[in-house]
Structures are given as C-alpha cells and as structure tokens.
Amino acid sequence: QLHVVESGGDLVQPGRSLRLSCTASEFTLSYYAIGWFRQAPGKEREGVSCISVSDSVSHYSDSVKGRFTISRDSAKNTVYLQMTNLEPGDTGVYYCAANLQTFNRCSDKVADFGYWGQGTQVTVSS
Numbered sequence: 548q549l550h551v552v553e554s555g556g557d558l559v560q561p562g563r564s565l566r567l568s569c570t571a572s573e574f575t576l577s578y579y580a581i582g583w584f585r586q587a588p589g590k591e592r593e594g595v596s597c598i599s600v601s602d603s604v605s606h607y608s609d610s611v612k613g614r615f616t617i618s619r620d621s622a623k624n625t626v627y628l629q630m631t632n633l634e635p636g637d638t639g640v641y642y643c644a645a646n647l648q649t650f651n652r653c654s655d656k657v658a659d660f661g662y663w664g665q666g667t668q669v670t671v672s673s
C-alpha cells in the first residue's frame with residue numbers, strides 16, 4: 548500500500564550528472580528520515596545517503612561523499628539525490644525508502660527502512 552516512487556535514472560557517460568527523485572502520494576516524506584540505497588549487479592543493497600527529518604543531518608557513504616548531495620523539497624513531498632561526476636562503480640538500481648525504526652534519525656541499515664519503491668536504474672558507461 549505505502550511506497551515511494553523513484554525516478555530520474557538513465558544511461559550516462561562517466562563524469563556526467565543525474566538527479567534522482569523520490570516522492571509518495573499516500574504519505575508525507577518529511578515525517579521520516581529518508582535514505583537512498585543502491586544495488587549493483589551481483590551485490591547486496593547498500594546505503595548511499597540519508598537525510599534527517601529536520602534536514603540537520605545528511606549522511607553519505609565514503610564512496611559518494613563530495614559527489615552526491617541529498618535534499619528535500621517538502622512542498623513537493625520529494626527527496627532528491629543529486630549525483631555528479633558519476634563513475635562506472637555508481638551503476639546500479641537506486642532505491643529510496645523511509646526509516647520506519649528510528650523515524651527521524653538517519654541510518655544506513657536496509658532493515659531499518661520500509662515503503663520501498665521499485666527503484667530506478669542508473670548505468671554509467673562509456
């Protein structure tokens with residue numbers, strides 16, 4: 548019933564940028580810490596970024612720190628992931644989810660999150 552919808556993925560060359568969007572029609576994203584995760588072929592889903600309810604805390608994995616930026620537009624009930632200087636290692640299905648365990652706090656644990664969407668494919672290749 549409750550789920551997010553991710554969009555914005557594409558096939559791009561290394562060094563290009565993409566902005567992913569996460570939104571929902573049945574619940575308010577600002578009530579939860581929202582995380583972005585990705586899953587590369589043959590690998591487990593991993594945390595990429597997270598934004599707290601208050602926007603005072605933003606988390607980034609070491610591999611994307613300095614290249615990715617997470618943000619909210621509460622008026623649009625949307626969370627964005629701006630990705631710059633993309634690398635082939637960024638390839639994967641990107642998922643957005645709400646923290647249903649700590650709610651207002653960030654986490655990088657898949658098990659803490661719910662309301663998962665179908666994901667959006669990001670492919671970085673020359």
